[in-house]
Amino acid sequence: MFQVPTKTQYAIRALVHLVRTKSASVASIAEAEHIPFKYLEAIFGQLKSAGLLIADRGRSGGYRLARAPELILMSEVVKATEGDITPVGCLDDAGFCIVSEACLPRRFWFGLKRTVDAYLESVTLAEIAEPGFLPAPDPSQKESAAAKD
Amino acid sequence: MFQVPTKTQYAIRALVHLVRTKSASVASIAEAEHIPFKYLEAIFGQLKSAGLLIADRGRSGGYRLARAPELILMSEVVKATEGDITPVGCLDDAGFCIVSEACLPRRFWFGLKRTVDAYLESVTLAEIAEPGFLPAPDPSQKESAAAKD
DNA sequence: GCATATTCAGATCAATCAAGTAGGAATTTA
DNA sequence: TAAATTCCTACTTGATTGATCTGAATATGC
Ligand code: FES
Ligand code: FES
Numbered sequence: 001m002f003q004v005p006t007k008t009q010y011a012i013r014a015l016v017h018l019v020r021t022k023s024a025s026v027a028s029i030a031e032a033e034h035i036p037f038k039y040l041e042a043i044f045g046q047l048k049s050a051g052l053l054i055a056d057r058g059r060s061g062g063y064r065l066a067r068a069p070e071l072i073l074m075s076e077v078v079k080a081t082e083g084d085i086t087p088v089g090c091l092d093d094a095g096f097c098i099v100s101e102a103c104l105p106r107r108f109w110f111g112l113k114r115t116v117d118a119y120l121e122s123v124t125l126a127e128i129a130e131p132g133f134l135p136a137p138d139p140s141q142k143e144s145a146a147a148k149d
Numbered sequence: 150m151f152q153v154p155t156k157t158q159y160a161i162r163a164l165v166h167l168v169r170t171k172s173a174s175v176a177s178i179a180e181a182e183h184i185p186f187k188y189l190e191a192i193f194g195q196l197k198s199a200g201l202l203i204a205d206r207g208r209s210g211g212y213r214l215a216r217a218p219e220l221i222l223m224s225e226v227v228k229a230t231e232g233d234i235t236p237v238g239c240l241d242d243a244g245f246c247i248v249s250e251a252c253l254p255r256r257f258w259f260g261l262k263r264t265v266d267a268y269l270e271s272v273t274l275a276e277i278a279e280p281g282f283l284p285a286p287d288p289s290q291k292e293s294a295a296a297k298d
Numbered sequence: 299g300c301a302t303a304t305t306c307a308g309a310t311c312a313a314t315c316a317a318g319t320a321g322g323a324a325t326t327t328a
Numbered sequence: 329t330a331a332a333t334t335c336c337t338a339c340t341t342g343a344t345t346g347a348t349c350t351g352a353a354t355a356t357g358c
Contacts (some may be wrong), residue, residue: 001153001227002265005345006259009237012254016175025304033253039347045306058355059303074257078150085151088158107162108223109153115268116151119261128257130215154316174333181312188318208332218331 008081010035011043012128015052015077019129021070027063043081069126078120084147085113159184160192161277164214164226168278172205172213194207198209199229201262205235218278234262 013033018024044063046131047053054066065072075077078085088109150216162182167173175193179186193212196202214221227234237258 001157001231002151004150004237007346009254009258016254022182027304034228038349042307042347048305055305056355057305057353059301060356061304061354063305078260082150090151091243104277104280104303105158108160108161111272112265112268115264116261121355123257125262128253131253176333185318187320191318191333191336197334205326205336206324206334208330209327210325210333212334235327 005082007043008078010040011047011077011081012042012074014043015047015065015069015072015125017123018053018063018065021022023056023062023064029064029109036053047080050076052076065125069129072122072125073121074123074125075117075120076145077125083115100132154231156188157227159189160226160230162197162224163189164218164274165278167202167212167214168218168224172211176213177211196226196229201225201226201229205261214274218275218284219233219273220236221274223274224266225278226274227269234237234265237239 010033014029014035017033021028025039026041029035030040033040044053044055048055048063052072053063055061055063062140084145088106159182162180163184166178166182176186177186179189182189193204194201194275197204197212201215201221202212204212205212237255
Protein backbone atom coordinates (compact mmCIF):
# COMPACT_ATOMS: atom_id res chain seq x y z
CA MET A 1 0.00 0.00 0.00
CA PHE A 2 2.70 2.22 0.47
CA GLN A 3 5.07 3.61 -2.02
CA VAL A 4 6.06 7.20 -1.55
CA PRO A 5 5.52 9.12 -4.79
CA THR A 6 8.56 10.68 -6.36
CA LYS A 7 6.87 14.02 -6.06
CA THR A 8 7.14 13.85 -2.30
CA GLN A 9 10.67 12.55 -2.42
CA TYR A 10 11.63 15.37 -4.73
CA ALA A 11 9.97 17.90 -2.47
CA ILE A 12 11.89 16.73 0.55
CA ARG A 13 15.22 16.61 -1.22
CA ALA A 14 14.63 20.11 -2.55
CA LEU A 15 13.63 21.41 0.86
CA VAL A 16 16.69 19.90 2.43
CA HIS A 17 18.69 21.67 -0.22
CA LEU A 18 17.00 24.94 0.69
CA VAL A 19 17.86 24.53 4.33
CA ARG A 20 21.52 24.90 3.45
CA THR A 21 21.44 27.44 0.65
CA LYS A 22 19.16 30.01 2.16
CA SER A 23 17.76 30.93 -1.22
CA ALA A 24 17.99 29.27 -4.61
CA SER A 25 16.27 29.12 -7.95
CA VAL A 26 14.34 26.11 -9.11
CA ALA A 27 16.83 25.59 -11.91
CA SER A 28 19.81 25.39 -9.61
CA ILE A 29 18.13 23.00 -7.21
CA ALA A 30 16.87 20.83 -10.01
CA GLU A 31 20.35 20.49 -11.40
CA ALA A 32 22.01 19.85 -8.06
CA GLU A 33 19.46 17.27 -6.94
CA HIS A 34 18.89 15.63 -10.31
CA ILE A 35 15.22 16.50 -10.41
CA PRO A 36 13.39 17.35 -13.65
CA PHE A 37 13.26 21.13 -13.80
CA LYS A 38 9.70 21.58 -14.93
CA TYR A 39 8.43 19.03 -12.49
CA LEU A 40 10.16 20.67 -9.57
CA GLU A 41 8.74 23.98 -10.69
CA ALA A 42 5.24 22.58 -10.31
CA ILE A 43 6.08 21.03 -6.98
CA PHE A 44 7.37 24.29 -5.63
CA GLY A 45 4.12 25.88 -6.67
CA GLN A 46 2.34 23.48 -4.37
CA LEU A 47 4.76 24.02 -1.53
CA LYS A 48 4.31 27.74 -1.87
CA SER A 49 0.54 27.43 -1.82
CA ALA A 50 0.87 25.36 1.31
CA GLY A 51 2.74 28.17 2.97
CA LEU A 52 6.04 26.38 3.23
CA LEU A 53 7.95 28.42 0.68
CA ILE A 54 8.24 32.07 -0.24
CA ALA A 55 8.97 33.05 -3.81
CA ASP A 56 10.99 36.02 -4.97
CA ARG A 57 10.07 36.65 -8.56
CA GLY A 58 12.02 38.27 -11.31
CA ARG A 59 15.68 38.19 -12.11
CA SER A 60 17.92 36.92 -9.32
CA GLY A 61 14.81 35.67 -7.60
CA GLY A 62 14.24 32.21 -6.24
CA TYR A 63 12.64 30.38 -3.38
CA ARG A 64 13.31 30.36 0.35
CA LEU A 65 11.75 28.68 3.32
CA ALA A 66 8.77 30.46 4.82
CA ARG A 67 9.76 29.34 8.31
CA ALA A 68 12.77 28.07 10.13
CA PRO A 69 13.26 24.39 9.30
CA GLU A 70 12.84 23.54 12.97
CA LEU A 71 9.24 24.68 12.67
CA ILE A 72 8.40 22.68 9.56
CA LEU A 73 6.98 19.27 10.33
CA MET A 74 7.38 16.52 7.82
CA SER A 75 3.66 15.94 8.05
CA GLU A 76 3.18 19.38 6.56
CA VAL A 77 5.45 18.60 3.67
CA VAL A 78 3.70 15.35 2.90
CA LYS A 79 0.33 17.00 3.20
CA ALA A 80 1.46 19.72 0.82
CA THR A 81 2.50 17.43 -2.00
CA GLU A 82 -0.18 14.83 -1.62
CA GLY A 83 -3.55 15.74 -0.32
CA ASP A 84 -4.86 14.78 3.04
CA ILE A 85 -3.93 11.19 3.51
CA THR A 86 -6.94 9.01 4.08
CA PRO A 87 -5.98 5.36 4.45
CA VAL A 88 -9.29 3.74 3.56
CA GLY A 89 -12.18 5.02 1.56
CA CYS A 90 -14.79 3.90 4.04
CA LEU A 91 -13.24 6.31 6.50
CA ASP A 92 -14.19 9.15 4.25
CA ASP A 93 -17.33 11.03 5.07
CA ALA A 94 -19.18 10.28 8.24
CA GLY A 95 -16.92 7.36 9.00
CA PHE A 96 -19.52 4.72 8.37
CA CYS A 97 -18.89 1.27 7.08
CA ILE A 98 -20.84 -0.50 4.40
CA VAL A 99 -20.62 -3.76 6.22
CA SER A 100 -21.33 -2.93 9.80
CA GLU A 101 -21.35 0.25 11.81
CA ALA A 102 -19.03 -1.22 14.43
CA CYS A 103 -16.39 -2.17 11.94
CA LEU A 104 -13.28 -3.70 13.43
CA PRO A 105 -11.04 -3.47 10.37
CA ARG A 106 -11.78 0.22 10.45
CA ARG A 107 -10.19 0.51 13.86
CA PHE A 108 -7.17 -1.25 12.57
CA TRP A 109 -6.76 1.22 9.71
CA PHE A 110 -7.37 4.07 12.03
CA GLY A 111 -4.61 2.88 14.27
CA LEU A 112 -2.29 2.70 11.30
CA LYS A 113 -3.13 6.22 10.29
CA ARG A 114 -2.48 7.46 13.79
CA THR A 115 0.84 5.67 13.83
CA VAL A 116 1.96 7.19 10.56
CA ASP A 117 0.72 10.64 11.46
CA ALA A 118 2.53 10.51 14.77
CA TYR A 119 5.77 9.66 13.06
CA LEU A 120 5.43 12.34 10.43
CA GLU A 121 4.67 14.91 13.10
CA SER A 122 7.60 13.85 15.22
CA VAL A 123 10.22 14.79 12.66
CA THR A 124 11.05 18.30 11.52
CA LEU A 125 12.72 19.38 8.33
CA ALA A 126 15.70 20.56 10.29
CA GLU A 127 16.28 17.10 11.66
CA ILE A 128 16.52 15.41 8.32
CA ALA A 129 18.61 18.22 6.90
CA GLU A 130 21.41 17.83 9.38
CA PRO A 131 23.62 14.83 10.11
CA GLY A 132 23.14 12.84 13.26
CA PHE A 133 19.49 12.16 12.78
CA LEU A 134 18.05 8.71 13.31
CA PRO A 135 14.42 8.28 14.28
CA ALA A 136 14.16 4.92 15.99
CA PRO A 137 16.83 3.84 18.47
CA ASP A 138 16.95 0.28 17.18
CA PRO A 139 20.53 -0.96 17.34
CA SER A 140 20.06 -3.91 14.99
CA GLN A 141 19.49 -2.21 11.68
CA LYS A 142 18.27 -4.77 9.24
CA GLU A 143 18.59 -2.53 6.23
CA SER A 144 19.75 -5.22 3.89
CA ALA A 145 17.51 -7.83 5.43
CA ALA A 146 14.50 -5.83 4.36
CA ALA A 147 15.52 -5.96 0.73
CA LYS A 148 16.65 -9.52 0.72
CA ASP A 149 13.41 -11.48 0.64
CA MET B 150 1.16 8.72 -0.11
CA PHE B 151 -0.85 6.33 1.52
CA GLN B 152 -4.12 4.99 0.47
CA VAL B 153 -4.78 1.40 1.26
CA PRO B 154 -5.86 -0.42 -1.91
CA THR B 155 -9.29 -1.95 -1.89
CA LYS B 156 -7.66 -5.28 -2.58
CA THR B 157 -6.10 -5.25 0.86
CA GLN B 158 -9.25 -4.02 2.50
CA TYR B 159 -11.20 -6.77 0.81
CA ALA B 160 -8.68 -9.34 1.89
CA ILE B 161 -8.93 -8.32 5.51
CA ARG B 162 -12.69 -8.19 5.55
CA ALA B 163 -12.83 -11.63 3.96
CA LEU B 164 -10.33 -13.05 6.42
CA VAL B 165 -12.25 -11.64 9.34
CA HIS B 166 -15.28 -13.34 7.90
CA LEU B 167 -13.38 -16.60 7.74
CA VAL B 168 -12.40 -16.34 11.37
CA ARG B 169 -16.03 -16.74 12.34
CA THR B 170 -17.31 -19.15 9.74
CA LYS B 171 -14.60 -21.74 9.87
CA SER B 172 -14.98 -22.53 6.18
CA ALA B 173 -16.81 -20.74 3.39
CA SER B 174 -16.90 -20.45 -0.36
CA VAL B 175 -15.76 -17.37 -2.17
CA ALA B 176 -19.27 -16.77 -3.42
CA SER B 177 -20.80 -16.73 0.02
CA ILE B 178 -18.17 -14.41 1.43
CA ALA B 179 -18.39 -12.09 -1.53
CA GLU B 180 -22.10 -11.75 -1.08
CA ALA B 181 -21.95 -11.29 2.67
CA GLU B 182 -19.17 -8.71 2.54
CA HIS B 183 -20.28 -6.92 -0.61
CA ILE B 184 -17.11 -7.73 -2.50
CA PRO B 185 -17.06 -8.43 -6.27
CA PHE B 186 -17.02 -12.17 -6.61
CA LYS B 187 -14.43 -12.51 -9.35
CA TYR B 188 -12.16 -10.04 -7.68
CA LEU B 189 -12.28 -11.83 -4.37
CA GLU B 190 -11.58 -15.07 -6.17
CA ALA B 191 -8.33 -13.64 -7.44
CA ILE B 192 -7.45 -12.22 -4.05
CA PHE B 193 -7.97 -15.57 -2.38
CA GLY B 194 -5.61 -17.07 -4.91
CA GLN B 195 -2.94 -14.75 -3.65
CA LEU B 196 -3.71 -15.41 -0.02
CA LYS B 197 -3.51 -19.11 -0.68
CA SER B 198 -0.16 -18.75 -2.45
CA ALA B 199 1.06 -16.81 0.54
CA GLY B 200 0.20 -19.72 2.79
CA LEU B 201 -2.57 -17.98 4.67
CA LEU B 202 -5.47 -19.96 3.27
CA ILE B 203 -6.18 -23.57 2.44
CA ALA B 204 -8.55 -24.41 -0.38
CA ASP B 205 -10.90 -27.38 -0.56
CA ARG B 206 -11.80 -27.86 -4.16
CA GLY B 207 -14.81 -29.42 -5.71
CA ARG B 208 -18.39 -29.36 -4.68
CA SER B 209 -19.02 -28.21 -1.11
CA GLY B 210 -15.47 -26.99 -1.02
CA GLY B 211 -14.31 -23.59 0.08
CA TYR B 212 -11.52 -21.83 1.88
CA ARG B 213 -10.32 -21.95 5.45
CA LEU B 214 -7.52 -20.35 7.38
CA ALA B 215 -4.23 -22.15 7.20
CA ARG B 216 -3.41 -21.19 10.77
CA ALA B 217 -5.15 -20.02 13.87
CA PRO B 218 -5.96 -16.32 13.53
CA GLU B 219 -3.84 -15.59 16.57
CA LEU B 220 -0.84 -16.68 14.55
CA ILE B 221 -1.57 -14.55 11.50
CA LEU B 222 0.06 -11.16 11.62
CA MET B 223 -1.48 -8.32 9.72
CA SER B 224 1.89 -7.69 8.17
CA GLU B 225 1.59 -11.07 6.49
CA VAL B 226 -1.79 -10.22 5.07
CA VAL B 227 -0.60 -6.93 3.69
CA LYS B 228 2.49 -8.53 2.27
CA ALA B 229 0.34 -11.18 0.61
CA THR B 230 -1.91 -8.80 -1.26
CA GLU B 231 0.64 -6.17 -2.12
CA GLY B 232 4.20 -7.08 -2.66
CA ASP B 233 6.96 -6.23 -0.29
CA ILE B 234 6.33 -2.66 0.67
CA THR B 235 9.29 -0.50 -0.25
CA PRO B 236 8.62 3.12 0.61
CA VAL B 237 11.09 4.79 -1.71
CA GLY B 238 12.66 3.60 -4.90
CA CYS B 239 16.16 4.67 -4.00
CA LEU B 240 15.97 2.14 -1.19
CA ASP B 241 15.68 -0.59 -3.74
CA ASP B 242 18.79 -2.47 -4.61
CA ALA B 243 21.95 -1.85 -2.68
CA GLY B 244 20.37 0.97 -0.78
CA PHE B 245 22.39 3.66 -2.43
CA CYS B 246 21.27 7.18 -3.16
CA ILE B 247 21.75 9.02 -6.38
CA VAL B 248 22.45 12.23 -4.59
CA SER B 249 24.75 11.25 -1.78
CA GLU B 250 25.66 8.00 -0.14
CA ALA B 251 24.95 9.36 3.32
CA CYS B 252 21.47 10.42 2.40
CA LEU B 253 19.48 11.86 5.26
CA PRO B 254 16.04 11.74 3.65
CA ARG B 255 16.68 8.06 3.23
CA ARG B 256 16.90 7.60 6.96
CA PHE B 257 13.65 9.42 7.34
CA TRP B 258 11.90 7.06 4.95
CA PHE B 259 13.45 4.11 6.58
CA GLY B 260 12.18 5.22 9.93
CA LEU B 261 8.72 5.49 8.46
CA LYS B 262 8.95 2.00 7.08
CA ARG B 263 10.04 0.64 10.43
CA THR B 264 7.20 2.42 12.13
CA VAL B 265 4.62 0.98 9.78
CA ASP B 266 6.12 -2.48 9.88
CA ALA B 267 6.13 -2.45 13.65
CA TYR B 268 2.47 -1.58 13.75
CA LEU B 269 1.48 -4.19 11.20
CA GLU B 270 3.42 -6.82 13.09
CA SER B 271 1.88 -5.89 16.38
CA VAL B 272 -1.65 -6.80 15.36
CA THR B 273 -2.95 -10.26 14.64
CA LEU B 274 -5.93 -11.26 12.60
CA ALA B 275 -7.62 -12.58 15.72
CA GLU B 276 -7.46 -9.16 17.33
CA ILE B 277 -9.28 -7.35 14.57
CA ALA B 278 -11.79 -10.15 14.22
CA GLU B 279 -13.06 -9.87 17.75
CA PRO B 280 -14.63 -6.93 19.54
CA GLY B 281 -12.69 -5.02 22.12
CA PHE B 282 -9.71 -4.28 20.00
CA LEU B 283 -8.22 -0.82 19.87
CA PRO B 284 -4.53 -0.33 19.14
CA ALA B 285 -3.75 3.04 20.70
CA PRO B 286 -5.25 3.81 24.08
CA ASP B 287 -6.02 7.42 23.15
CA PRO B 288 -9.44 8.37 24.53
CA SER B 289 -9.80 11.59 22.53
CA GLN B 290 -10.01 10.40 18.97
CA LYS B 291 -9.31 13.31 16.69
CA GLU B 292 -8.82 12.61 13.02
CA SER B 293 -6.51 15.44 12.07
CA ALA B 294 -4.67 16.39 15.21
CA ALA B 295 -3.36 13.04 16.29
CA ALA B 296 -1.23 12.29 19.28
CA LYS B 297 1.43 14.93 19.69
CA ASP B 298 3.09 13.84 22.87
C1' DG C 299 14.49 50.92 -21.76
C1' DC C 300 15.56 46.37 -22.66
C1' DA C 301 17.34 41.94 -22.37
C1' DT C 302 17.31 38.39 -19.11
C1' DA C 303 16.33 35.49 -15.43
C1' DT C 304 13.08 34.06 -12.85
C1' DT C 305 8.26 32.60 -10.98
C1' DC C 306 3.62 31.33 -12.41
C1' DA C 307 -0.33 29.09 -14.78
C1' DG C 308 -2.51 25.98 -17.82
C1' DA C 309 -2.94 22.30 -20.99
C1' DT C 310 -1.27 18.06 -22.53
C1' DC C 311 0.70 13.37 -22.78
C1' DA C 312 2.56 8.77 -22.05
C1' DA C 313 3.13 5.09 -18.94
C1' DT C 314 1.70 2.69 -15.18
C1' DC C 315 -1.41 0.79 -11.92
C1' DA C 316 -5.80 -0.27 -9.59
C1' DA C 317 -10.06 -2.32 -9.99
C1' DG C 318 -12.89 -5.10 -11.94
C1' DT C 319 -14.65 -8.35 -15.82
C1' DA C 320 -14.82 -12.42 -18.65
C1' DG C 321 -14.55 -17.16 -20.06
C1' DG C 322 -13.53 -21.31 -19.26
C1' DA C 323 -10.76 -25.34 -17.48
C1' DA C 324 -9.87 -28.52 -13.52
C1' DT C 325 -11.58 -30.83 -9.51
C1' DT C 326 -14.45 -32.91 -6.15
C1' DT C 327 -18.87 -34.24 -4.22
C1' DA C 328 -23.69 -35.46 -4.08
C1' DT D 329 -23.46 -37.34 -14.36
C1' DA D 330 -24.48 -32.79 -12.87
C1' DA D 331 -23.62 -29.17 -9.89
C1' DA D 332 -20.65 -26.53 -7.17
C1' DT D 333 -16.55 -25.17 -6.34
C1' DT D 334 -11.45 -23.65 -6.99
C1' DC D 335 -8.22 -22.25 -10.47
C1' DC D 336 -6.04 -19.97 -14.52
C1' DT D 337 -5.30 -16.54 -18.16
C1' DA D 338 -6.32 -12.70 -20.36
C1' DC D 339 -8.68 -8.40 -21.03
C1' DT D 340 -10.87 -3.64 -20.20
C1' DT D 341 -11.37 0.55 -18.13
C1' DG D 342 -10.47 4.44 -15.47
C1' DA D 343 -7.51 7.01 -12.52
C1' DT D 344 -3.13 8.42 -11.16
C1' DT D 345 1.76 9.42 -11.62
C1' DG D 346 5.40 11.57 -13.67
C1' DA D 347 6.62 14.69 -16.66
C1' DT D 348 6.59 18.01 -20.67
C1' DC D 349 5.25 22.03 -23.39
C1' DT D 350 3.93 26.75 -24.13
C1' DG D 351 3.78 30.87 -22.78
C1' DA D 352 2.55 34.67 -19.72
C1' DA D 353 3.77 37.78 -15.62
C1' DT D 354 7.32 39.91 -12.93
C1' DA D 355 11.41 41.80 -11.28
C1' DT D 356 16.45 42.88 -11.77
C1' DG D 357 20.70 44.53 -13.72
C1' DC D 358 22.80 46.91 -17.25
S1 FES E 1 -15.14 0.90 7.65
FE1 FES E 1 -13.84 0.04 6.13
S2 FES E 1 -14.36 -2.06 6.16
FE2 FES E 1 -15.66 -1.22 7.64
S1 FES F 1 18.27 7.54 -0.91
FE1 FES F 1 16.40 8.42 -1.57
S2 FES F 1 16.90 10.55 -1.68
FE2 FES F 1 18.75 9.63 -1.04
